[in-house]
Amino acid sequence: xxxxxxxxxxxxxxxxxxxxxxxxxxxxxxxxxxxxxxxxxxxxxxxxxxxxxxxxxxxxxxxxxxxxxxxxxxxxxxxxxxxxxxxxxxxxxxxxxxxxxxxxxxxxxxxxxxxxxxxxxxxxxxxxxxxxxxxxxxxxxxxxxxxxxxxxxxxxxxxxxxxxxxxxxxxxxxxxxxxxxxxxxxxxxxxxxxxxxxxxxxxxxxxxxxxxxxxxxxxxxxxxxxxx
Amino acid sequence: xxxxxxxxxxxxxxxxxxxxxxxxxxxxxxxxxxxxxxxxxxxxxxxxxxxxxxxxxxxxxxxxxxxxxxxxxxxxxxxxxxxxxxxxxxxxxxxxxxxxxxxxxxxxxxxxxxxxxxxxxxxxxxxxxxxxxxxxxxxxxxxxxxxxxxxxxxxxxxxxxxxxxxxxxxxxxxxxxxxxxxxxxxxxxxxxxxxxxxxxxxxxxxxxxxxxxxxxxxxxxxxxxxxx
DNA sequence: TGTACATCAGTGAACGCGCGTTCACTGATGTAC
DNA sequence: TGTACATCAGTGAACGCGCGTTCACTGATGTAC
Numbered sequence: 001x002x003x004x005x006x007x008x009x010x011x012x013x014x015x016x017x018x019x020x021x022x023x024x025x026x027x028x029x030x031x032x033x034x035x036x037x038x039x040x041x042x043x044x045x046x047x048x049x050x051x052x053x054x055x056x057x058x059x060x061x062x063x064x065x066x067x068x069x070x071x072x073x074x075x076x077x078x079x080x081x082x083x084x085x086x087x088x089x090x091x092x093x094x095x096x097x098x099x100x101x102x103x104x105x106x107x108x109x110x111x112x113x114x115x116x117x118x119x120x121x122x123x124x125x126x127x128x129x130x131x132x133x134x135x136x137x138x139x140x141x142x143x144x145x146x147x148x149x150x151x152x153x154x155x156x157x158x159x160x161x162x163x164x165x166x167x168x169x170x171x172x173x174x175x176x177x178x179x180x181x182x183x184x185x186x187x188x189x190x191x192x193x194x195x196x197x198x199x200x201x202x203x204x205x206x207x208x209x210x211x212x213x214x215x216x217x218x219x220x221x222x223x224x225x226x227x228x
Numbered sequence: 229x230x231x232x233x234x235x236x237x238x239x240x241x242x243x244x245x246x247x248x249x250x251x252x253x254x255x256x257x258x259x260x261x262x263x264x265x266x267x268x269x270x271x272x273x274x275x276x277x278x279x280x281x282x283x284x285x286x287x288x289x290x291x292x293x294x295x296x297x298x299x300x301x302x303x304x305x306x307x308x309x310x311x312x313x314x315x316x317x318x319x320x321x322x323x324x325x326x327x328x329x330x331x332x333x334x335x336x337x338x339x340x341x342x343x344x345x346x347x348x349x350x351x352x353x354x355x356x357x358x359x360x361x362x363x364x365x366x367x368x369x370x371x372x373x374x375x376x377x378x379x380x381x382x383x384x385x386x387x388x389x390x391x392x393x394x395x396x397x398x399x400x401x402x403x404x405x406x407x408x409x410x411x412x413x414x415x416x417x418x419x420x421x422x423x424x425x426x427x428x429x430x431x432x433x434x435x436x437x438x439x440x441x442x443x444x445x446x447x448x449x450x451x452x453x454x455x456x
Numbered sequence: 457t458g459t460a461c462a463t464c465a466g467t468g469a470a471c472g473c474g475c476g477t478t479c480a481c482t483g484a485t486g487t488a489c
Numbered sequence: 490t491g492t493a494c495a496t497c498a499g500t501g502a503a504c505g506c507g508c509g510t511t512c513a514c515t516g517a518t519g520t521a522c
Contacts, residue, residue: 033509043467054509116412136413168414168425169432176404183346185364186396197396204397208436261476271500282476
């Protein structure tokens with residue numbers, strides 16, 4: 001950007017930025033190598049100095065998108081007060097994380113879709129083939145969810161027996177909602193109904209994990225998790 | 229199929245069948261008009277006598293897929309005994325429907341993906357533009373879900389206040405699970421873990437809607453409302 | 457400080473791909489009288 | 490029962506599309522001595 005030299009200086013970054021813009025505007029389908037090069041003011045061939053190909057470029061954008069999603073969730077969690085009743089805080093964190101997830105999807109539909117697009121770049125997993133190690137361990141958002149659920153158990157609102165695989169259940173609810181709202185049959189619903197569906201789903205998750213032990217609407221402790 | 233005449237006789241059906249095979253094997257991307265025509269033993273142009281174009285063909289397959297999904301759920305529901313405790317039956321029906329949904333997705337991943345693929349054929353909605361009428365009202369599976377949830381309320385295991393929008397929450401959980409398992413980050417999990425994730429998610433839905441009032445595993449005769 | 461040379465980061469033309477779709481057409485079928 | 494004609498349901502060649510990718514190349518930069 002700064003220098004007009006023959007050598008671009010930071011073409012890799014520029015291409016990734018352009019590709020990110022494409023993804024945000026049009027989803028993963030819109031991540032077209034030639035267009036990204038065009039926007040970077042460079043021939044399509046130049047991209048091959050920095051990326052193995054289009055799939056590689058898409059994979060970078062995907063990782064970015066996952067990172068931003070994790071950031072959004074982290075930012076939402078940071079707003080939850082740490083003091084006060086442990087149970088209220090744990091429940092509030094679960095709510096906040098879920099809401100941030102869906103908000104990201106609704107605010108950045110193209111970006112969200114790209115985050116969960118299968119790229120062809122995963123055949124390069126190497127021979128170590130650790131079956132225990134999916135990409136899940138690298139997923140910051142997923143680890144945050146795990147921590148939140150641990151908090152539900154340690155604060156006593158969720159039985160330890162219910163803990164195993166709970167992250168998959170919670171994630172499914174919130175992810176399914178996002179998918180149905182963005183691309184699915186719910187996309188034509190009135191916005192107010194969409195909002196209601198979001199609230200109802202978040203409540204389903206909390207109630208489902210705590211079997212009704214959490215009382216989000218009761219004005220009991222200090223931290224009030226739900227705006228009403 | 230029967231006649232080898234110049235006029236095919238049932239080309240529309242044959243094309244739709246071929247397109248369905250393509251979708252089942254490779255998802256919506258694989259629904260290629262030319263390939264469907266090839267399999268029907270006919271030139272690509274012939275398809276235009278029966279369909280407006282590729283999008284139209286895809287839309288037919290999508291509707292078929294939704295129909296089959298509804299059938300599967302209906303078949304699973306038909307196995308639930310109608311006699312006995314109303315609450316147990318209502319809960320069992322919810323479980324069965326959810327499991328059938330996920331089973332269909334796992335058994336027929338391409339078909340399932342096609343059922344929820346956005347086709348370009350929906351700009352043809354006409355001018356009436358009833359905002360209340362999404363395609364949801366036509367969705368048999370969705371209506372079945374509504375009936376199941378009504379059963380939870382009428383049998384007393386789910387408060388009537390919790391009923392609004394509950395179908396979106398339940399659907400989200402089960403749909404998200406399917407998506408994460410098929411195309412998402414859960415697709416590399418061990419099958420046993422996948423099964424556990426399914427069971428855990430179904431339990432989340434039931435617990436979330438009944439706030440623990442349902443006791444699916446307890447061998448008691450009737451509904452025991454106390455979560456402990 | 458100059459110079460020779462390797463390397464780096466870009467260019468631009470070209471290819472193949474397979475698709476969806478259009479076009480002018482033709483052989484088969486149905487119908488009116 | 491025959492015949493003229495409209496219509497129906499196919500054919501096959503062709504086009505344009507925009508992409509990802511390869512190729513041989515060249516100008517700019519860095520480095521050894």
